[in-house]
Amino acid sequence: MALYRRVLLDRSPAWDTHVYSHQLAYACGVSAAQVRRDLMAIGYTGSPSTGYETECLLDSLGRFLDAPEPTPTAIAGVGQLGGALLSFLVNRHPKLGIVAAFDVNPSKTDRVLYGVRCYPMHRLHEIVDACRISVAVLAVPAKEAQAVCEKFVASGVRGILSFAPVFLRLPKHVAVERLDVTIALEKVAFLARSVSRSRRTFP
Amino acid sequence: MALYRRVLLDRSPAWDTHVYSHQLAYACGVSAAQVRRDLMAIGYTGSPSTGYETECLLDSLGRFLDAPEPTPTAIAGVGQLGGALLSFLVNRHPKLGIVAAFDVNPSKTDRVLYGVRCYPMHRLHEIVDACRISVAVLAVPAKEAQAVCEKFVASGVRGILSFAPVFLRLPKHVAVERLDVTIALEKVAFLARSVSRSRRTFP
């Protein structure tokens, strides 16, 4: 899990240079055995006495998670959500830079928004091709999501992060990750209801 | 899964009044057996000849997923992300209404933003208590997330949807769901890289 790296990056001052699996487990909300197994899977091995060296571990995680060179990324849809994502992501991650934005709204296109140039939709293929973009973020309305992501895939994109509340039907060689706010909220409401129920049942 | 309902709500015109498990499975990207098992779990039973009645099925899903009465919800943090979420969620879901927003910024508080009244943070307990809010959305900076969600929990909130890229340590009787944009993006980039690798290895 990439969560380990995040936790290590803003590492607690307690972990000076070394960290034990149970500390990392506690910080990530998983079990210590899980951490050891995951770290073993990426080929890093720690010493029993001192635990894991944080610097060296971050290095191994980086080699495993990141591509050798930065991965250029694009975003489609610069509405409220797209804008929030842009301002949040720009210059945040050293290996995942947003290099282009796309929108249908002419008042948005051909300008630099949040530090990223915004292009009209019809130049999508051209730009994706020229910048060798391999990952795209979808922040467009649900009705346009399927069409836009097909354009991305046709232009060579191999990974898509979608915020649209629809299931995207794509070839198997494209990785899709969905972040569906509505469903997540329904899920939380459901879980909240059931935990409070079990609380009442077994007080 | 709540995905079924979403798919059924904007149901394809092909499914007039009835739907077969394999159609629903195709639309949601899962297997037909999975759909049948899930629908069985919520106690709905279809007929072999006609499949499932969409209206009746939606009814059963609603009884299972939703609370009998609407669940009041609050949001903390009305920055870029919070604003986008607000405008996206307000009046979207019949059973999950955002009834209050909270922010530290005085220029935001005591105004109505996106149709929702925004209160200062120090009135959080008072408002959550008065409105019987049981679910909260966190769109605050990572550093404040833990503190804010503890205030929510202390005020009686039992479910939290967090967008902050930190692990929240909370009592077990509180349901937490995280939507971490950065980690999701890293995951997509990683998967995109590995699928393109396997593509090259077995062409």
Added chain:
DNA sequence: ACGTGTGAAGGTCTTCACAGCG
């Protein structure tokens, strides 16, 4: 003693296969 690496057990979730019925 304490923590890691790792085999083995245990549980959960998914898929297969088939009886039954319109």
Added chain:
DNA sequence: CGCTGTGAAGACCTTCACACGT
């Protein structure tokens, strides 16, 4: 025949338990 409901098998993931090194 085709689709549902459901038991059985299987795959996957998590946890336990313990040998080894420091």
